[in-house]
Amino acid sequence: MKWPNASAKHRAGIAEALVVVMTALVTTRKGRPKPAILRLALRSWAFQMVKDDEGQWAVRKDVVDPPDDISAALGWVAAHSLKVRDLAQSDNLRPALEALSLKLNGRRAADNTINRKLTVLSNALRYAVERDLLTTNPLSRIDWHPPQTDDEVDFRYVPGPNLARELLAAVNAQGPRGEHLHAFFGCLYYAAMLPSEGADLRKGDCRLPEKGWGELVLAGSRPEVGAGWTDDGKPYEQRGLKRRARRSTRSVPIPPALVALLRAHIATYGAAPDGRLFTAVRGGRIRSTEYTEMWQEARRSALTAPDVGTPLAKVPYSLRHAGISLLIKAGVDPVEVARRAGHSPAVLWRFYAKLLRGQQQQANDLIDVALGE
Structure with missing residues (x-):
């Protein structure tokens, strides 16, 4: 929905945020692909679009056959990802909030980074409401608040x-x-x-x-x-x-x-x-x-x-x-x-x-x- 009218940097930013939360919104870790492969599969295949033979935007994985390891990672996350309706339960959504708060090394992310990724997640949930997949945005009911940011130049x-x-x-x-x-x-x-x-x-x-x-x-x-x-x-x-x-x-x-x-x-x-x-x-x-x-x-x-x-x-x-x-x-x-x-x-x-x-x-x-x- 966002892709056609978004700038290239905004597209990449949305994908980056979705990769972080998607890896947390799964039902199990059993058989989980290597983290780097899973992130690559999501970022460059599931959350990236290309023009198809008719000139229409389509998800890349649906137009170009991915390598075997990427295909296997996409299959795993498709089989074990939560349903959108499951995000109405706070216990299912909190792991995504925790994930977007951290860097890959487990340290806390910068405040602006957390807020930027949270905005993407919130927009995705609002779109789920628009599509009648959720009745309300569940973030409004969760007792979790992004950090206050200080944008002033040092x-x-x-x-x-x-x-x-x-x-x-x-x-x-x-x-x-x-x-x-x-x-x-x-x-x-x-x-x-x-x-x-x-x-x-x-x-x-x-x-x-x-x-x-x-x-x-x-x-x-x-x-x-x-x-x-x-x-x-x-x-x-x-x-x-x-x-x-x-x-x-x-x-x-x-x-x-x-x-x-x-x-x-x-x-x-x-x-x-x-x-x-x-x-x-x-x-x-x-x-x-x-x-x-x-x-x-x-x-x-x-x-x-x-x-x-x-x-x-x-x-x-x-x-x-x-x-x-x-x-x-x-x-x-x-x-x-x-x-x-x-x-x-x-x-x-x-x-x-x-x-x-x-x-x-x-x-x-x-x-x-x-x-x-």
């Missing part, structure tokens, strides 16, 4: 302007590929872009004057996901901006530092035939594995030895946090910060509340001036 580990520049320089120092991706990382910081937006940035999106501020008009993104989850079988998905209407754009003013980076990049490398500025070595989409490895090398070069082992600037996404934090600390109106970052004001407050509250004195000073006048 600013102890967000790089400040000086460290951000040192990290960008450390990327640039990594030979030809570092030089090619220098401006890519610059976009994450100076324009607070998502990595998937940087991967789709095109020459035509850029307004780069010789002097002063420029502008990026962002129209799309290329989130990376496995080929089995996309409509066309590619390992990435061409999409519009995150949480925006399909054809919407977002204008982001960019400071002279980024204008210079992008002008130099275009002068040296030009653009791909489709206009993209940043590509893999052989042309396609730059892969997260490549730029993440480059980022880790930059951390080892720019950070002190003790800091390398901390979450300080741990992932490339840290540059986006740093860029948004810089705008807030500079006193930019929060609504404008949210617009540039592609957030709603509510989301901005949820993640950056500590910083925004810290700007109250500056706001009070402005009001004092206005009252004095």
Whole structure:
């Protein structure tokens, strides 16, 4: 029901959650396949869809014959899974709640992960109600609550302007590929872009004057996901901006530092035939594995030895946090910060509340001036 209109990442996320709960919703462990085989069978065959000969979406296992071990695992779980109506009994549903609370190693999962998987389970049970397989969503009657989440960014580990520049320089120092991706990382910081937006940035999106501020008009993104989850079988998905209407754009003013980076990049490398500025070595989409490895090398070069082992600037996404934090600390109106970052004001407050509250004195000073006048 969800698959046709869901993004590739959302499809994969739904499957991941269903795999976790499905392995718990069985009547016995006798004859259970090896856990890795069972998870693979569920994720890549039972919960993945492909186009059939008539061009209609169908469950993969119903279109393509799985290998023998996968087929045996699917047969076992089909024979021993609970009936949907059995989930009305709390004793049958609680093991699924316990399963989605844990990692594969048995340790507690992150709060956001638990809540995300719980949402998928709840949606599945609501759909069972819609299909008259259950009378009510049984989760509402179970005395079990997901953990409270704290979405605020931990600013102890967000790089400040000086460290951000040192990290960008450390990327640039990594030979030809570092030089090619220098401006890519610059976009994450100076324009607070998502990595998937940087991967789709095109020459035509850029307004780069010789002097002063420029502008990026962002129209799309290329989130990376496995080929089995996309409509066309590619390992990435061409999409519009995150949480925006399909054809919407977002204008982001960019400071002279980024204008210079992008002008130099275009002068040296030009653009791909489709206009993209940043590509893999052989042309396609730059892969997260490549730029993440480059980022880790930059951390080892720019950070002190003790800091390398901390979450300080741990992932490339840290540059986006740093860029948004810089705008807030500079006193930019929060609504404008949210617009540039592609957030709603509510989301901005949820993640950056500590910083925004810290700007109250500056706001009070402005009001004092206005009252004095």
